[in-house]
Amino acid sequence: MNDTLLEVRGLGKRYAGFPALNGVDFSLRSGQVKGVMGPNGAGKSTLLKLIAGEIRASSGSVFFAGHPVTNLPVDRISNRGVSYMPQRPSCFPSLTVEENVRGAAQTSLFLSRAEDESIVRALLELVGLRERAGTTAVELPFGDKRLLDVAMALAGKPRLLLADEPTAGVDRDASEKILELLRKMSSPDSRGEFGLDGLIFTEHDREILLDFPDEVGFLRAGELIVEGSPERVKHEGVVQNYLADHRHFDDRKEDLV
Amino acid sequence: MKTKTSRDVRKFIAIMILILAGLGVLPFFVGRFHVVLVTEALILGVYALSFDLIFGYGGMLSFGQSVFFGVGAYTILYSFKGGLGLGVSLLLAVFVAGIFGLLVGSAVVRVRGAKFFLITLVGSILFYLLALDNRWLTGGSDGMIVPTGFSGLAENYYLVLGISLSVIIFATVLVNSPLGLVFKMIRDNERRAGLLGYSVGRYKVTAFAIGGGLAGLAGGLYAYTTGFASAGFFHWTRSADAVVWTILGGAGTVVGPFVGAALLTFVRETLSAIMGNIYPVIVGVLLILAVIVFPGGLFGLLKGAVRNFGGSDE
Numbered sequence A: 001m002n003d004t005l006l007e008v009r010g011l012g013k014r015y016a017g018f019p020a021l022n023g024v025d026f027s028l029r030s031g032q033v034k035g036v037m038g039p040n041g042a043g044k045s046t047l048l049k050l051i052a053g054e055i056r057a058s059s060g061s062v063f064f065a066g067h068p069v070t071n072l073p074v075d076r077i078s079n080r081g082v083s084y085m086p087q088r089p090s091c092f093p094s095l096t097v098e099e100n101v102r103g104a105a106q107t108s109l110f111l112s113r114a115e116d117e118s119i120v121r122a123l124l125e126l127v128g129l130r131e132r133a134g135t136t137a138v139e140l141p142f143g144d145k146r147l148l149d150v151a152m153a154l155a156g157k158p159r160l161l162l163a164d165e166p167t168a169g170v171d172r173d174a175s176e177k178i179l180e181l182l183r184k185m186s187s188p189d190s191r192g193e194f195g196l197d198g199l200i201f202t203e204h205d206r207e208i209l210l211d212f213p214d215e216v217g218f219l220r221a222g223e224l225i226v227e228g229s230p231e232r233v234k235h236e237g238v239v240q241n242y243l244a245d246h247r248h249f250d251d252r253k254e255d256l257v
Numbered sequence B: 001m002k003t004k005t006s007r008d009v010r011k012f013i014a015i016m017i018l019i020l021a022g023l024g025v026l027p028f029f030v031g032r033f034h035v036v037l038v039t040e041a042l043i044l045g046v047y048a049l050s051f052d053l054i055f056g057y058g059g060m061l062s063f064g065q066s067v068f069f070g071v072g073a074y075t076i077l078y079s080f081k082g083g084l085g086l087g088v089s090l091l092l093a094v095f096v097a098g099i100f101g102l103l104v105g106s107a108v109v110r111v112r113g114a115k116f117f118l119i120t121l122v123g124s125i126l127f128y129l130l131a132l133d134n135r136w137l138t139g140g141s142d143g144m145i146v147p148t149g150f151s152g153l154a155e156n157y158y159l160v161l162g163i164s165l166s167v168i169i170f171a172t173v174l175v176n177s178p179l180g181l182v183f184k185m186i187r188d189n190e191r192r193a194g195l196l197g198y199s200v201g202r203y204k205v206t207a208f209a210i211g212g213g214l215a216g217l218a219g220g221l222y223a224y225t226t227g228f229a230s231a232g233f234f235h236w237t238r239s240a241d242a243v244v245w246t247i248l249g250g251a252g253t254v255v256g257p258f259v260g261a262a263l264l265t266f267v268r269e270t271l272s273a274i275m276g277n278i279y280p281v282i283v284g285v286l287l288i289l290a291v292i293v294f295p296g297g298l299f300g301l302l303k304g305a306v307r308n309f310g311g312s313d314e
Ligand SMILES: Nc1ncnc2c1ncn2[C@@H]1O[C@H](COP(=O)(O)OP(=O)(O)O)[C@@H](O)[C@H]1O
Pocket: A015, A016, A018, A019, A020, A038, A039, A040, A041, A042, A043, A044, A045, A046, A047
């Protein structure tokens, strides 16, 4: 119990009556990485948004580090150490890359502190956007926008990062960078200054999902129907069917590109 | 890249100093009419800037700025009636209008988009009607005299110039501070600002309080320098003025609102002398141009011109 970072009990969400998420239960231990997969519309984003407090739960509860955080305002949950990185790039378009990160990192409203400045520099270095520091965010290529998202999500030194499809739509290079970062931030031996205590991410790429996390959950139609180690999950029938379908989908996409 | 920016800043500062020097000696070279006109333009510049903090930086298209202007004007009026001096009265105007900003802001910041615009417009009209009806308090549309005692036009001018300058410095520091960065973040992407731990509503209210206080300062100065305040100070068209001046001059800049306010004040005075009714048409055309042709506002155009001036670094 002591090392449970996050606990979700009977969490549910209805959008105007439509059940997007149905009584989901799971927990995340300190130091754990969890991957969530499932078809489009399964409720993956809904699950992360509920934990982050971006939308209100219709039922159930969320405990973070032993404290109930269900339906707290999003900024309060964020300040407790839960960082949500939205599915689409979400930066401050008219501000520079450096300002984006500084805004995410700053801890005082009236002075720019030296510590904050060094955090900004370290983050820009970490995600490899140092050369782009003066670029207006709107002008960044898609992959760099996503890297900026990661830098911002880490800037508050969160304990738990909820990354919603961090590599979706991103080219292979940036995608590898992002995964490398997430892996590094969440592995106990190499995480350093911005190390995470826990990571939950959603993904559509099966290779990543079945290799990198400690645990994988499979969501379908708002239900968490399979959960366990990647080894175990990939042998479940529903998951195999999904992955087979998905493979075709991915192949089609490759053709289009 | 860095050197180019700092060179731009230096050029900009040089030009500002030139303008200031010009403004400093202005009363020695122009007649009374123009001294009064520039005084008014500066006050309205402060007023437009107060709106720009809410709109250009806070991202809220409010039509309620005239409320704070009116409140500031009547605070000065009653403060003088109560025998208080100019300094205290101006501070009171800032304070009382700032409180109104806080209250109005708290009431409206949860609302978004077109509804926000409508609710602030309706609020503005409501305040105007209240001011109009309560003649005992405001003198209605006839207004009331502000018992300022007599002060010279040049004296007023220098007072307003000094205050405008202080306001510009204050606003520049503010928008470049961490707090100013939060305002810009909320303007750009409210959702992410919240996800990063900022209590969006509270910051919007803060922007309203600061913008309200500055509008109160402008209203107070206006009442003081003209020796008069009326219910018309609350009229929603005065809110619209702030919107127009700011967009025309350049929203999200500190100097832009002054450029817009000054230009249109002069255009209005000049044109009304020549031909009465063409002013709204001119304003309309300028606004359309501002939105379509130079979205950075006139100040954006000027900045571009300055940057290209002697453009060895481009
Ligand atoms: N704001 C909303 N209003 C109504 N329905 C929504 C809303 N957001 C999501 N949904 C629905 O809820 C379901 C789950 O959505 P989502 O969590 O985004 O799925 P995923 O991230 O797994 O693709 C979908 O059927 C989606 O259409």
